[in-house]
Amino acid sequence: xxxxxxxxxxxxxxxxxxxxxxxxxxxxxxxxxxxxxxxxxxxxxxxxxxxxxxxxxxxxxxxxxxxxxxxxxxxxxxxxxxxxxxxxxxxxxxxxxxxxxxxxxxxxxxxxxxxxxxxxxxxxxxxxxxxxxxxxxxxxxxxxxxxxxxx
Amino acid sequence: xxxxxxxxxxxxxxxxxxxxxxxxxxxxxxxxxxxxxxxxxxxxxxxxxxxxxxxxxxxxxxxxxxxxxxxxxxxxxxxxxxxxxxxxxxxxxxxxxxxxxxxxxxxxxxxxx
Numbered sequence: 045x046x047x048x049x050x051x052x053x054x055x056x057x058x059x060x061x062x063x064x065x066x067x068x069x070x071x072x073x074x075x076x077x078x079x080x081x082x083x084x085x086x087x088x089x090x091x092x093x094x095x096x097x098x099x100x101x102x103x104x105x106x107x108x109x110x111x112x113x114x115x116x117x118x119x120x121x122x123x124x125x126x127x128x129x130x131x132x133x134x135x136x137x138x139x140x141x142x143x144x145x146x147x148x149x150x151x152x153x154x155x156x157x158x159x160x161x162x163x164x165x166x167x168x169x170x171x172x173x174x175x176x177x178x179x180x181x182x183x184x185x186x187x188x189x190x191x192x193x194x195x
Numbered sequence: 196x197x198x199x200x201x202x203x204x205x206x207x208x209x210x211x212x213x214x215x216x217x218x219x220x221x222x223x224x225x226x227x228x229x230x231x232x233x234x235x236x237x238x239x240x241x242x243x244x245x246x247x248x249x250x251x252x253x254x255x256x257x258x259x260x261x262x263x264x265x266x267x268x269x270x271x272x273x274x275x276x277x278x279x280x281x282x283x284x285x286x287x288x289x290x291x292x293x294x295x296x297x298x299x300x301x302x303x304x305x306x307x308x
Contacts, residue, residue: 063253067282070257087257088233095229095250148246153230160234 048076048110054097059147062098065106066091069117076110078183085161086115086181092154093119093177099144100124101175114163115181125171133159133167196220196305198262198285201241204303205296207264207287210276214285220261222308223300225293229254236260237308241300243293247271249278256282266293 050072052065070087074080090106097104097119104121126132132139133155140150159165162179169175199216202209209216221239226232227246236242236258243264244251252275255263262285265271271286279286289296 060249063250063257067253067256084238084258091233091253091257092230147248147250148227148229148244149250151228151230153228153234157230157234 047112048072048108050108052106052108054094054101054104054106056098056101056103058098062095063091066094069106069108072108073110073115078110078115082115082181082183086117086179089158089161089179089181090117092157093117093179095149096154097121099140099149104174113183115183117162117179117181119175119177119179121174121176123172123174125173126167126169126175127171129167129169196303198241198287201262201264201300201305202287204299205264205287205289205291207289207291209285210271210288211280211285213280214262214283216285218261218285220305223297223305224308225297233257235308240308241305243296245269245293247275249275251275252278252282252284255279255284260284262287264289264296266291266296 066087069090073083101121102123107118109116131137135156136152138150138152144150163182164180166178197217201220220241223241225243227244229250232254238259240260241262241264242260243266247265247269251263264287266289268290276286
């Protein structure tokens with residue numbers, strides 16, 4: 045499989061186009077013939093990352109890298125950053141507004157869903173600077189033992 | 196059971212125009228929290244929700260669901276129906292409540308995922 049890099053800009057609070065980058069990424073991976081289960085796991089994680097960028101960030105981007113043996117998905121934003129990553133990773137914890145919750149978002153499942161579906165999950169965040177999440181999916185669908193690191 | 200048969204079962208109108216209603220429905224699910232559905236959705240699912248905004252279509256599409264059932268006579272906006280047609284996810288609307296829809300689907304042997 046050839047090397048491929050695609051970048052998708054995500055706009056804060058734009059709920060109309062939210063999910064489109066994930067759909068496009070899914071189509072790209074299906075076209076490349078990536079294992080259906082890997083595509084499914086990556087799509088879930090990607091959608092969660094995209095929605096988090098829309099709801100919580102001041103804007104950011106998703107970067108898709110397809111290599112020989114793995115697909116990497118990077119979510120990067122320009123702030124505001126997460127003060128307590130361990131708390132943010134707990135299922136059910138959310139800082140989403142009431143309006144966002146009314147739309148069915150903000151269940152506090154996003155980061156946990158990402159970590160669960162990725163083979164490797166790494167998150168870094170600094171308040172005032174931003175958050176960077178890197179997720180790796182093995183193309184052969186052999187899930188790595190060490191699933192998450194938090195720094 | 197096909198989408199067409201499911202629509203008859205739950206007294207629903209199929210509001211999408213071009214989606215294949217002969218597609219099989221594999222299982223059923225009801226939930227209004229989108230992240231929850233992202234975590235628990237699956238291919239061929241019929242998903243019952245009162246949410247009608249664009250992201251319902253994104254979630255259904257990412258899981259390759261068969262259809263979304265909107266209960267209690269809730270209206271779905273045209274742009275959302277258009278998106279569902281584009282993505283190949285059927286939208287069914289019915290005046291029945293989610294509880295009644297689930298009961299009828301369960302009685303006909305449509306499993307939980």
